[in-house]
Amino acid sequence: MAFDPDRGWQLHPQVAVRPEPFGALLYHFGTRKLSFLKNRTIVEVVNSLADHPDMRSACRAVGIDDDQLGPYLHAFGVLVDSKMLVAKEDQ
């Protein structure tokens, strides 16, 4: 599924998050792939996805300004491609 920042996303149920000094490690037990969240802001967004109806509002809630959204949306797109993030099913 293509990444749409205007809908809700969540971590794949087989993905675990391990905090690290630089951010976090994501591990997908199904695909056996690792990804790195390279700063703490993006970790905050990922950890708060359940509280927000769509990706844009999750980003705003941790203080990412709209003009800074680009790199984050790109990163989330990569995580969607690698199935780390999946669309919330109830939408």
Next chain:
Amino acid sequence: MTAVAPVPRLIEQFEHGLDAPICLTWELTYACNLSCVHCLSSSGKRDPRELSTQQCKDIIDELQRMQVFYVNIGGGEPTVRSDFWELVDYATEHNVGVKFSTNGVRIDEKVAAKLAASDYVDVQISLDGATAEINDAVRGPGSFAMAIRALENLKEAGFKDAKISVVVTRQNVDQLDDFKALADNYGATLRITRLRPSGRGADVWDDLHPTAEQQVQLYNWLVAHGEGVLTGDSFFHLSGLGEPGALAGLNLCGAGRVVCLIDPVGDVYACPFAIHERFLAGNILTDNGFQHVWQNAPLFLELREPQSAGACGSCGHYDSCRGGCMAAKFFTGLPMDGPDPECVQGYGEPALAEDRDKPKSHLDHSRTGGRKGPIPLKLLAMPAKAPQKFCNESPV
């Protein structure tokens, strides 16, 4: 917050070490049915001090707490442990995925079916020749047929994406296309890694390691076929042969930073290629557990400090290769702050031509007659600092 603070490159973060390893190798036993001439751990006979089933489970519990998401299990031949499958099941039930390396001896139809049914177990079959002739010269008579039988059983059972793990040697470097075809034939992924002069590998390295010409050949093959071939970031000593980034993977020695080895008796070493007292960080049983060793061992803290480029500091390629692999230097008797023995600029060759004392490991579990190699006549001084090498599988 509004301002985005500059984020240090990931590689710099890794150099300071992580809270838990990413690439953890756990050798479950020194026992092995084969006696490969280049065995990193000089395996053969079981060590009477090997960890019990319960001790292994305690370690798995600790790995789960530390969120070590998977372990690379090896040996020896890990499947000859009578509790091997029990431990694999225990690990996967505790969110510790398993990839295990095997010569295939126990991968019969029944085991293949069991493996095909698990989502969390990955299998890596070792093969060092695309033909029996070349493989068996290194791994022993019958070992090619055994590995192929295992691959056939896995394919037959519907196991997806097994790995075929090849150590690149002077004899098999011309077979890379054949290995790739073999892997494709079994629906497997090819993994090729560097020959290290560790364990019994020290005794055969001079004859088996690829020549300078072959290193270039290998590099070109990797650049052309790198997609879809795993390397464990094994070959970054070759990265000076081309543009930065032409070789996939991280350019970093992960030893003690993101990588380590747990051996069959619970000793923790900086990396799987470094079974030597110099790189022994501690013991899980006697030093308060794995987490304590990982986070506090003086050796690991030292490895997480900035490393000196030493004699390589003036070389324009240092940023690419970082002086190469510390284990390769150490076990060939080269200075730790100098060039890799397979330095692509050729700086390793004159160093290899000089008199060297090759440090010998305190451990040797070889079955018959022990290692053949020369015994060093004098003690080796402690190397000052230990540089770089990384073994993880393209994590980014």
